[in-house]
Amino acid sequence: FQVVAVLLVYYHVPQVRGSTELGMLEGESQQSTTSVIPPKGKIDVRLPRALIPHHYKVRLQPFINGDYTIKGLIGIVMECKEPANNVSLHIADIITKNETIKLHPSNNLRGEGLAIKQHVFDKEREFYVAHLAAPLEVGKNYTLIMEFEGLLNDNLRGFYRSFYTDKFGVKKRIATTQFQVTDARRAFPCFDEPALKASFDVTIGRQTNMTAISNMPLKKTTPIDDEKGWVWDQFETTVPMSTYLVGFVVSDFPHVTSYTEDGVLFRVWARDSAINQAEYARQIGPKVLTYFTKYFNIPYPLPKQDMVAVPDFRAGAMENWGLSIYRDSALLYEPGVSTARNKQRVANIVAHELAHQWFGNLVTPSWWTDLWLNEGFATYCANIGTNAVQPSWKMFEQSVVSLQGVFTLDCLESSHPISIPVGHPDEIGQIFDQITYQKGAAIIRMMNHFLTEKTFRKGVTNYLNKYAYKAAEQDNLWQFLTDQAQADKTLDSGLTVKMVMDTWTLQMGYPVISVKRNQDGSSATVTQERFLLVKNANSTDKHDYKWWVPLSYTTQDELNFANTKNKLWLNKNECQITLSGLPRSNKWIIVNTQQTGYYRVNYDIKNWMLLINQLTNEDHLAIHTLNRAQLIDDSLVLARGG
Numbered sequence: 001f002q003v004v005a006v007l008l009v010y011y012h013v014p015q016v017r018g019s020t021e022l023g024m025l026e027g028e029s030q031q032s033t034t035s036v037i038p039p040k041g042k043i044d045v046r047l048p049r050a051l052i053p054h055h056y057k058v059r060l061q062p063f064i065n066g067d068y069t070i071k072g073l074i075g076i077v078m079e080c081k082e083p084a085n086n087v088s089l090h091i092a093d094i095i096t097k098n099e100t101i102k103l104h105p106s107n108n109l110r111g112e113g114l115a116i117k118q119h120v121f122d123k124e125r126e127f128y129v130a131h132l133a134a135p136l137e138v139g140k141n142y143t144l145i146m147e148f149e150g151l152l153n154d155n156l157r158g159f160y161r162s163f164y165t166d167k168f169g170v171k172k173r174i175a176t177t178q179f180q181v182t183d184a185r186r187a188f189p190c191f192d193e194p195a196l197k198a199s200f201d202v203t204i205g206r207q208t209n210m211t212a213i214s215n216m217p218l219k220k221t222t223p224i225d226d227e228k229g230w231v232w233d234q235f236e237t238t239v240p241m242s243t244y245l246v247g248f249v250v251s252d253f254p255h256v257t258s259y260t261e262d263g264v265l266f267r268v269w270a271r272d273s274a275i276n277q278a279e280y281a282r283q284i285g286p287k288v289l290t291y292f293t294k295y296f297n298i299p300y301p302l303p304k305q306d307m308v309a310v311p312d313f314r315a316g317a318m319e320n321w322g323l324s325i326y327r328d329s330a331l332l333y334e335p336g337v338s339t340a341r342n343k344q345r346v347a348n349i350v351a352h353e354l355a356h357q358w359f360g361n362l363v364t365p366s367w368w369t370d371l372w373l374n375e376g377f378a379t380y381c382a383n384i385g386t387n388a389v390q391p392s393w394k395m396f397e398q399s400v401v402s403l404q405g406v407f408t409l410d411c412l413e414s415s416h417p418i419s420i421p422v423g424h425p426d427e428i429g430q431i432f433d434q435i436t437y438q439k440g441a442a443i444i445r446m447m448n449h450f451l452t453e454k455t456f457r458k459g460v461t462n463y464l465n466k467y468a469y470k471a472a473e474q475d476n477l478w479q480f481l482t483d484q485a486q487a488d489k490t491l492d493s494g495l496t497v498k499m500v501m502d503t504w505t506l507q508m509g510y511p512v513i514s515v516k517r518n519q520d521g522s523s524a525t526v527t528q529e530r531f532l533l534v535k536n537a538n539s540t541d542k543h544d545y546k547w548w549v550p551l552s553y554t555t556q557d558e559l560n561f562a563n564t565k566n567k568l569w570l571n572k573n574e575c576q577i578t579l580s581g582l583p584r585s586n587k588w589i590i591v592n593t594q595q596t597g598y599y600r601v602n603y604d605i606k607n608w609m610l611l612i613n614q615l616t617n618e619d620h621l622a623i624h625t626l627n628r629a630q631l632i633d634d635s636l637v638l639a640r641g642g
Helices: 002-009 272-296 340-356 368-389 395-410 425-430 434-451 453-466 474-488 497-505 605-617 625-640
Strands: 032-036 051-062 069-080 084-090 102-105 116-122 127-136 141-151 158-165 171-178 199-207 211-214 218-223 230-235 248-251 255-259 265-269 304-310 323-327 363-365 470-472 511-517 524-530 549-551 553-555 568-570 577-579 589-591 600-603
Touching: 051 084, 051 141, 069 084, 084 141, 171 304, 171 323, 199 211, 199 248, 211 230, 248 304, 248 323, 255 272, 265 272, 272 304, 272 340, 272 368, 272 453, 304 340, 323 340, 340 368, 363 368, 368 395, 368 434, 368 474, 395 434, 395 625, 434 453, 434 474, 434 497, 434 549, 453 474, 474 497, 511 549, 511 589, 511 605, 568 577, 589 600, 600 605, 600 625, 605 625
Parallel strands: 032 116, 051 199, 265 304, 304 323, 363 470, 511 600
Antiparallel strands: 051 069, 069 141, 084 127, 102 141, 116 127, 158 171, 171 248, 199 230, 211 248, 218 230, 255 265, 511 524, 524 577, 549 568, 553 589
């Protein structure tokens, strides 16, 4: 088999490259204050659901050019859903002023409010718990009000400080945010879980020589009493959204402006010496946003979209709703200086973040277990959006390079399913990896092809409309896609998207499909097994990995590489199936048209030699570019794996 691999490598496919985005402090109190350290072991970090937030009023005054402290005031309107004797929410790296904490019925904010008998700070869970003297009434709304102090940290998370040097050599300071996944609680007390959506009224205090921006447009600016040179910027009320999508930036950055076809304001912000490098993002951003509005058939729900390039940023970018924040290199492009690869990276990351405005922001996973729905869809849609504005880059072909890259990780025993239970914030951070992003995108691409583009888009749009401003799980998406597939008759009777996709999302790895033709070539036996690059004889993993595999194929007689919909299924419960009606044994077959399926393919030696002959002695262009890439990658890796 090694000989087959070497021969195939002689015939190079066009080279393309992919790009990827890639302690609690206690306050003084007149009431009882307790710090709790739970016992070691499995810790439940999820908030109780007795109280559900509906609205936040957040007021923050960061002293960027001073001691980096933050003065804060929060008001949270909550609905009591279940009997409760306490209020639990998230808080971290914040000093509370317990004497200011008040809990009122929302229809009566005067007076002392309800009695709080004890304040508890749970450091491990990052909980603040107010134990009440009397139970709350189910069905009523309550408002929690709290003053607090925070710090503009230098850890690139929460509400943090950053620096840059201007063109005159002067050191300048800015304040910016990164709340995903669990760091909104470091800026203000909140219910810091993705499913607990609420609307926000954000007010930011700033010096008059700086600018504040947030998720929504500025509503009004008023002077801060007794603080000369300071003003309050009050922003419009947001749509219901998760806490991790809230964002704000305070800086002296200038901006460039454009508009989408629908009149959505689009601004790109950067430091003064780099604002000329924001032109490319200013041009393509509105085009991509307009394209996604049409692709999802759902209007962009906010009146503006800001994109900000900051000098210090942990991720490539962050999709805060209406205020995407980027690392400098992920947003700025300078013609004649930046490389073509840099330009493509900017376009792809911009498209990724704008795709999130629907997948992740409009509809959000109920918990981080389904993070892949966010990142897989955004990665998949980034290629679509980039292709719409730069078709010459052939992003669909480049996506196969990313597919082959994640194949190298997912064939190891150390891989993980893309849908994986997580709890503690430390666990959540570990799943922001290529499996989540690139495998997620690859199986969505596969699903698009076995459902067809028309069915896929209709199902996705129906799902987004149903769960707009809400949270959902992958099973909710599967149901909408199944319903649409049944209506369009694009999925076999008795088969559901859940049956198929659970085998790809809840299991790690992928199969190698073996195709062995009979003597005259008119039929072939097809089997599957999990592909492992290194087979560990001492492995403790005894799971029998099998998948529902969509089998698409074409033959030397057909040469139909355009039809990527599967012709049949390899059932996870079947040991093998037979392909019939194939050409004579002197004609080749290729399985996995345009490598749309997330699997490798191995053939009998005769079929391999027929393919080599086609590539070396006949018209190699008769085989689609992506299948030429597939043949080289599959043959080399299969040879390496023995």
